[in-house]
Amino acid sequence: MKPLSECRLYTFIDTSYLEGRDPAVVAKELCDGGSDIIQLRAKDMTSDEVRRLFDKVFPVTERFGVPLVINDFRKLALECGASYCHLGREDFFGAGFRHVSEVIPESRPDFKIGLSSRSPEEAIPAIEAGAAYLGVGPVFKTATKPGSSPVTTEYVKWAAANISIPWFAIGGITPDNIGEVIEAGATRVAVVSAILKAPDIARACNNFKQRLISH
Numbered sequence: 001m002k003p004l005s006e007c008r009l010y011t012f013i014d015t016s017y018l019e020g021r022d023p024a025v026v027a028k029e030l031c032d033g034g035s036d037i038i039q040l041r042a043k044d045m046t047s048d049e050v051r052r053l054f055d056k057v058f059p060v061t062e063r064f065g066v067p068l069v070i071n072d073f074r075k076l077a078l079e080c081g082a083s084y085c086h087l088g089r090e091d092f093f094g095a096g097f098r099h100v101s102e103v104i105p106e107s108r109p110d111f112k113i114g115l116s117s118r119s120p121e122e123a124i125p126a127i128e129a130g131a132a133y134l135g136v137g138p139v140f141k142t143a144t145k146p147g148s149s150p151v152t153t154e155y156v157k158w159a160a161a162n163i164s165i166p167w168f169a170i171g172g173i174t175p176d177n178i179g180e181v182i183e184a185g186a187t188r189v190a191v192v193s194a195i196l197k198a199p200d201i202a203r204a205c206n207n208f209k210q211r212l213i214s215h
Helices: 023-032 047-064 074-080 120-128 152-162 178-183 201-213
Strands: 009-014 037-041 068-071 084-087 112-117 133-136 167-170
Touching (some): 009 023, 009 201, 023 037, 023 201, 037 047, 047 068, 047 074, 068 074, 074 084, 133 152, 152 178, 178 201
Parallel strands (some): 009 037, 068 084, 084 112, 112 133
16 A cells, blocks of 8 residues: 555545546546545445445555545544545544544554644644644635635645645645645645546546656
8 A cells, every 4th residue: 555655646536526427437547547545525425325435446446555535434434444534623623532542443553544724723733633644725715615715825835844744735726726836835735626527537637646746
């Protein structure tokens, strides 16, 4: 399985953008295109539905050696053997947790938690809580997070200067603006709609990946 330190392009199988497509096929296209890590994001599904989705996708990502992240469903992620779970602040700090050791059982020392952050004030406690990686954003306005104001590339600049663990700039990143994000200091990005809505998912992934590795 690819180590997090080598992951540059973080992509998604987001049920809001599947539009009837087979999630296993989408997973293969993401992997073919060079995705380094993939998140299963299903805001509108029950735990049982997400488990069935995981069972379709995991054999594909495992074959490619790509880590699979489950968004939100922490207990499910542990049960089904996912490499990571990603949690928003409300699902981690808001649930009363202060350190990832509180949610990682001794039987799964390999299990890792990623956390979201919108500012230095959110990043610092997330790092101190033992997050394996941080999401930094939304950098730009995005339909994926309709209620969130953009943090702009100013926060990306701060992250580049101050965060030592892996972090991914996320939120409204497109082929047209990824240059600004890279210029601000990002070496890793997470992309949802610009890839899932592209006519050729693998090619879209490859384009983002090449932009990242050429800097």
